[in-house]
Amino acid sequence: MNPTTSHRDLTAPAEVLAAAATAAAHCAPSILNTQPWRWRVRPGRLELFAEPRRHLGVTDPDGRLLMLSCGAVLHHAGVALAVQGWRARVVRTPSMSAGVPLAVCHGFERIAITPTARPQDQAMRTRHTDRRPVSDQPLAAPVIRAITATARGAVGLQILSAEQVLDLAAAASRAGTVQARDPLARKELDYWTSRPMTDGIGLPPQVLPERPAQTTVPGRGFGHAGTLPIGAGHDRAATYALLYGDGDEPAQWLQAGEALSALWLTATALEVAVLPLSDVITVPGTREALRRMLKPFDHPYLALRLGIAEPAPGAPPRTPRLPTAHIVEVVSPDDA
Numbered sequence: 021m022n023p024t025t026s027h028r029d030l031t032a033p034a035e036v037l038a039a040a041a042t043a044a045a046h047c048a049p050s051i052l053n054t055q056p057w058r059w060r061v062r063p064g065r066l067e068l069f070a071e072p073r074r075h076l077g078v079t080d081p082d083g084r085l086l087m088l089s090c091g092a093v094l095h096h097a098g099v100a101l102a103v104q105g106w107r108a109r110v111v112r113t114p115s116m117s118a119g120v121p122l123a124v125c126h127g128f129e130r131i132a133i134t135p136t137a138r139p140q141d142q143a144m145r146t147r148h149t150d151r152r153p154v155s156d157q158p159l160a161a162p163v164i165r166a167i168t169a170t171a172r173g174a175v176g177l178q179i180l181s182a183e184q185v186l187d188l189a190a191a192a193s194r195a196g197t198v199q200a201r202d203p204l205a206r207k208e209l210d211y212w213t214s215r216p217m218t219d220g221i222g223l224p225p226q227v228l229p230e231r232p233a234q235t236t237v238p239g240r241g242f243g244h245a246g247t248l249p250i251g252a253g254h255d256r257a258a259t260y261a262l263l264y265g266d267g268d269e270p271a272q273w274l275q276a277g278e279a280l281s282a283l284w285l286t287a288t289a290l291e292v293a294v295l296p297l298s299d300v301i302t303v304p305g306t307r308e309a310l311r312r313m314l315k316p317f318d319h320p321y322l323a324l325r326l327g328i329a330e331p332a333p334g335a336p337p338r339t340p341r342l343p344t345a346h347i348v349e350v351v352s353p354d355d356a
């Protein structure tokens with residue numbers, strides 16, 4: 021196909037949509053690997069729903085992190101469609117109401133597979149969360165610029181100054197203490213971080229550090245150690261950033277998740293490790309502390325650590341995912 025042409029085709033095959041939904045769901049990041057989404061493939065439509073059974077009702081009551089996760093899977097689906105030569109129009113109607121889709125992809129268009137489609141798809145399939153300390157090699161300025169430029173429009177990425185990193189460290193430590201003191205939050209965290217690999221959901225011990233890293237900004241406390249070996253690295257060379265925007269409603273959280281996905285794929289392609297820090301967001305007091313680092317009227321959606329992964333002692337194993345049948349439903353034309 022001529023790369024400059026495309027044509028509207030309202031009958032994107034169900035297999036194409038199901039393949040995109042499956043790839044997105046199997047690869048996208050989500051809070052505590054809850055995979056709080058469900059896809060429904062209908063003739064000519066792909067619908068994304070929030071899955072209330074996998075919503076963290078105690079630590080994420082407003083659904084911020086759920087929406088961010090669903091935004092990430094939505095962006096991933098766009099990447100998975102593009103590599104198959106399809107583009108969709110997306111209508112977003114984010115709400116926590118049961119049975120109402122968060123987003124609907126429709127109006128499919130056949131497009132040429134662009135030179136960036138395959139590397140993006142490759143990044144989607146290799147991206148992962150690395151909780152080990154980063155190496156001593158700081159990120160080069162052009163690399164930081166490339167990642168920052170990916171989050172644009174309504175969502176931005178603010179790189180924190182050295183002083184702001186100390187404020188983030190204090191907020192992360194405070195958020196950890198608040199959550200550790202809350203028995204219901206501890207119980208919820210424990211449920212999602214004590215799953216065996218075979219459950220296909222939550223965090224198995226293999227992806228959790230064997231001990232807390234000696235870092236300025238503490239990582240999320242999981243309440244218990246895992247078995248992921250970590251080296252002697254620190255976070256001195258890490259870059260910390262805030263994903264932010266000018267609203268604090270489900271629509272903006274969904275968009276922030278799409279931006280998170282886009283920038284994480286860019287970072288992966290540039291061999292930059294990304295670690296989200298989200299308990300500072302769910303604890304209202306520490307979220308407010310982060311808000312003061314931004315311009316008036318802006319709101320923080322997620323804190324991120326960016327850095328070059330430590331070369332040793334080996335990359336973390338892949339975090340498991342639910343089987344396709346749990347997350348992708350294909351409605352036959354007769355039932356639609």
Ligand SMILES: Cc1cc2nc3c(=O)[nH]c(=O)nc-3n(C[C@H](O)[C@H](O)[C@H](O)COP(=O)(O)O)c2cc1C
Pocket residue numbers: 047048049050051052053085086088089092147148149150151222223239240295296297298299322338339
């Ligand atoms: C909104 C959001 C918040 C997250 N918060 C944290 C966090 O605070 N600490 C952490 O170690 N990982 C965090 N993660 C990473 C997830 O745990 C990770 O995406 C999930 O376990 C799947 O693993 P993978 O990213 O390696 O595929 C977060 C991810 C998302 C999307």
